[in-house]
Amino acid sequence: MGTLPGVNVRNFSIIAHVDHGKSTLADRILERLGAMGERDKRDQTLDTLELERERGITIKSTPIRLTYTRPLKDDGTGGDSYTFNLIDTPGHVDFNYEVSRSLAACEGVLLLVDASQGVEAQTIVNAYLAIDSNLEIIPVINKIDLPAADPEGAAKELEDVIGIPAEDAVFASAKAGIGITEILEAIVERIPGPSGDPEAPLKALIFDSFYDAYQGVILFVRVLEGTLSKGQPIMLVNSGKTFDVDRVGIFTPGLVVGEALQAGSVGWVAAGIRDIHDAQVGDTITQKNRPTPEPFPGFKPAQPVVFSGLYPTDTEDYRKMRDALEKLKLNDAAFTFEPETSEALGFGFRCGFLGLLHAEIIQERLEREYDLDLIATAPAVIYRISLTNGEIFETQNPAEFPTRDRISQTEEPYIKLSIMLPEDYVGPVMQLLQERRGSMITMNYVGKRVELLYEVPFAEILYDFHDRLKSISRGYASMDYEQIGYRDGDLRKVDIMVNNEVVDALAVIVHEDKAYAIGRKIVDKMAEVIPRQMFPVPVQATIGGKIIARATVKAYRKDVLAKCYGGDISRKKKLLNKQKKGRARMKQIGTVEVPQEAFLAVLSTDE
Numbered sequence: 001m002g003t004l005p006g007v008n009v010r011n012f013s014i015i016a017h018v019d020h021g022k023s024t025l026a027d028r029i030l031e032r033l034g035a036m037g038e039r040d041k042r043d044q045t046l047d048t049l050e051l052e053r054e055r056g057i058t059i060k061s062t063p064i065r066l067t068y069t070r071p072l073k074d075d076g077t078g079g080d081s082y083t084f085n086l087i088d089t090p091g092h093v094d095f096n097y098e099v100s101r102s103l104a105a106c107e108g109v110l111l112l113v114d115a116s117q118g119v120e121a122q123t124i125v126n127a128y129l130a131i132d133s134n135l136e137i138i139p140v141i142n143k144i145d146l147p148a149a150d151p152e153g154a155a156k157e158l159e160d161v162i163g164i165p166a167e168d169a170v171f172a173s174a175k176a177g178i179g180i181t182e183i184l185e186a187i188v189e190r191i192p193g194p195s196g197d198p199e200a201p202l203k204a205l206i207f208d209s210f211y212d213a214y215q216g217v218i219l220f221v222r223v224l225e226g227t228l229s230k231g232q233p234i235m236l237v238n239s240g241k242t243f244d245v246d247r248v249g250i251f252t253p254g255l256v257v258g259e260a261l262q263a264g265s266v267g268w269v270a271a272g273i274r275d276i277h278d279a280q281v282g283d284t285i286t287q288k289n290r291p292t293p294e295p296f297p298g299f300k301p302a303q304p305v306v307f308s309g310l311y312p313t314d315t316e317d318y319r320k321m322r323d324a325l326e327k328l329k330l331n332d333a334a335f336t337f338e339p340e341t342s343e344a345l346g347f348g349f350r351c352g353f354l355g356l357l358h359a360e361i362i363q364e365r366l367e368r369e370y371d372l373d374l375i376a377t378a379p380a381v382i383y384r385i386s387l388t389n390g391e392i393f394e395t396q397n398p399a400e401f402p403t404r405d406r407i408s409q410t411e412e413p414y415i416k417l418s419i420m421l422p423e424d425y426v427g428p429v430m431q432l433l434q435e436r437r438g439s440m441i442t443m444n445y446v447g448k449r450v451e452l453l454y455e456v457p458f459a460e461i462l463y464d465f466h467d468r469l470k471s472i473s474r475g476y477a478s479m480d481y482e483q484i485g486y487r488d489g490d491l492r493k494v495d496i497m498v499n500n501e502v503v504d505a506l507a508v509i510v511h512e513d514k515a516y517a518i519g520r521k522i523v524d525k526m527a528e529v530i531p532r533q534m535f536p537v538p539v540q541a542t543i544g545g546k547i548i549a550r551a552t553v554k555a556y557r558k559d560v561l562a563k564c565y566g567g568d569i570s571r572k573k574k575l576l577n578k579q580k581k582g583r584a585r586m587k588q589i590g591t592v593e594v595p596q597e598a599f600l601a602v603l604s605t606d607e
C-alpha cells in the first residue's frame with residue numbers, strides 16, 4: 001500500500017458536460033497507463049449497473065489507481081513515477097452532492113469541454129463545484145479532431161464565463177488519442193500532491209459506497225489526515241456510530257486488500273457496517289479514541305426531494321416489491337420508501353428520490369432486475385404548509401393536503417436554474433421560463449451564446465421542462481440547477497374523477513395560476529388514453545369539489561376478435577395475447593381500466 005503523502009501522488013477527477021467525452025478520456029488514460037479500458041472493466045468489476053452503460057451516463061463512481069512514469073527528457077529529467085488516483089464522478093444534477101464529495105477527495109480536476117459545443121450549463125456548475133473545493137483546474141478542450149471544432153473559441157468561452165485563463169487549456173482528442181501526454185504531464189505539473197500527516201488523528205472522507213452481501217457496506221474514502229488501518233476502532237462523526245475496521249485496500253480497479261491507508265491515499269474500507277445510513281457519503285471517519293478536532297465540513301444527509309407512489313400492477317406482487325425495494329435501499333442512502341394505500345391502486349409504496357433521473361433508474365431496476373410491473377403516480381416535490389392553528393408541516397403527498405379552510409400559507413421549493421443557449425433562442429426560452437413562473441436573476445452574453453440564470457419553482461421543471469427546452473432550442477440549450485429553498489406559492493389540490501368517482505392516486509398539488517390549465521391537460525390526456533368502454537366515461541378535474549375541467553371517453557370498444565371471422569383459433573389466441581400485453585400496465589378502477597400513461601398525464605409534453 002504504502003503511498004506516503006507527498007509529491008508522487010495525484011488525486012484527480014474528470015468533470016464535463018454530458019457527452020463531452022469524459023468516459024472516452026478516462027478510457028484513453030487507462031489504456032495509456034496500461035490499465036484496462038473503463039468499458040472492459042465495467043463488464044468485469046463490482047456490480048456496475050447495466051442501466052448506466054445503456055444510458056451512457058455515469059451513476060456510480062468507481063475510483064482507480066494508476067501508475068504514470070514520466071517520459072525522459074533531453075535534460076535528463078523525467079523517468080520518475082507517479083501514483084494517480086482517478087476518481088470518477090456521476091454526471092447528473094440529481095447526484096451533484098456526490099459529485100461535490102468526490103471532488104473533495106481530489107486536489108485537481110480535468111475540466112473537459114467539447115471543442116465543437118463550447119461551454120455548457122453542466123460545465124459551469126461542475127467548474128464551480130471544483131472551485132468551491134479549492135481544486136486546481138486543468139481545462140481540456142476535447143474533440144479537436146472534429147471538423148466543427150473551434151478549440152480557441154471554446155478556451156476563450158471558459159475564460160469569459162468562468163475566468164479560467166484560455167492559455168492554460170490543453171487541446172486534445174480523447175478519441176484520436178491527441179494531447180494525452182500533455183494531459184498526463186499537466187496532471188503531474190499543475191495538480192499539487194496531497195498533504196497531510198500520517199501520525200495525526202484520523203480524518204477520512206467518505207465519497208461513495210456500495211453494499212456487499214458478505215462484507216457489508218464498502219466505503220470509498222479519501223484519507224486526509226492520519227492512517228486508517230485494519231483492526232482499528234473507528235467512529236463516524238455525523239452518525240456517531242462506531243465500528244472496527246475489518247479490511248482496507250485500494251482499487252486497481254478491483255478491490256485489492258492492503259494493511260493501511262495513509263494521509264493522501266484513496267481507497268476502501270470494510271468495517272462490518274450493515275446499514276448504509278450509518279456511514280453516509282460526506283461523513284468523516286475518525287479514530288474512536290482519538291477523534292479529529294476538525295471533521296470534514298459540509299456534511300448533508302442524503303435526502304430525497306422528489307416523491308412518487310409506486311404500485312405493483314398485480315396486487316400479488318406486493319411482497320416481492322417490498323423485498324426488492326429493501327434490496328435497492330441497502331445500496332442507496334438517498335432512496336426512501338414507506339407503505340402507502342390508495343383506494344384506486346391498492347397497496348403500494350410512497351418512494352423518495354434525489355430527482356427524476358434517480359426515480360427513473362429505480363423504477364427501471366425494479367422492472368428489469370426484479371421483474372415487476374409497476375404503476376407510478378405523478379412525481380411531486382415537498383411543499384411546506386402552515387395551518388390556521390399555527391402548525392407547520394411538510395408534505396409531498398396530495399393525499400395529505402389539507403382543505404382550504406385549514407390552511408393559512410403554502411410554500412413551494414425553488415431552484416436556481418442555469419441555461420446556456422445560442423442567442424437566437426433566447427426569446428422563446430424566456431417565454432417558456434415565464435410560463436413556468438420563473439424570474440430572471442441575470443443574463444450574460446458569451447460571444448454568440450447566452451447564459452440565463454433564473455429562479456424557478458422546482459415543480460415547474462419536473463413537468464416536461466427539459467424536453468420543451470430542448471425542442472424550443474433545437475437541442476442547443478443545456479441546463480443545470482440547484483435547490484435554493486422555499487418561497488410563497490398559492491397551492492391547490494386538483495382531484496380527478498373517473499366515471500364520477502374520485503381517483504385518489506391521480507390527485508396533484510399545483511400552483512393556483514396553473515390549476516385550470518393542468519386540470520384541463522390531465523382530463524384531455526386521460527380521455528385520450530383510457531380505452532373506450534361500452535358506455536361513455538366522464539373524466540373531471542375538481543378543486544375543493546368544484547369542477548374545473550371535463551372530458552369524455554366515448555363509448556364503443558374495438559373488438560379485436562371481429563377480424564378473425566371465427567376461423568383460426570391460434571390467430572385468435574395470438575391477438576388476445578397481444579391485447580393482454582398491451583394492457584399489462586393497466587389498473588382496474590371501478591368498471592374502468594386506466595393505463596399507466598393516465599397516471600402521468602400531468603407530465604405529458606403536448607401543451
Ligand SMILES: Nc1nc2c(ncn2[C@@H]2O[C@H](COP(=O)(O)OP(=O)(O)OP(=O)(O)O)[C@@H](O)[C@H]2O)c(=O)[nH]1
Pocket residue numbers: 016017018019020021022023024025056057058091142143144145146172173174175176
Ligand atoms: N470526434 C470525437 N468524438 C469524441 C471524442 N471524445 C469523445 N467522443 C465521442 O463523444 C461521445 C460522448 O463521449 P463519452 O465519453 O461517452 O461522453 P461522457 O462525457 O462520458 O458522457 P457522460 O457519461 O454522459 O457524461 C461518444 O460518442 C464519443 O465517442 C473526441 O475526442 N473526438
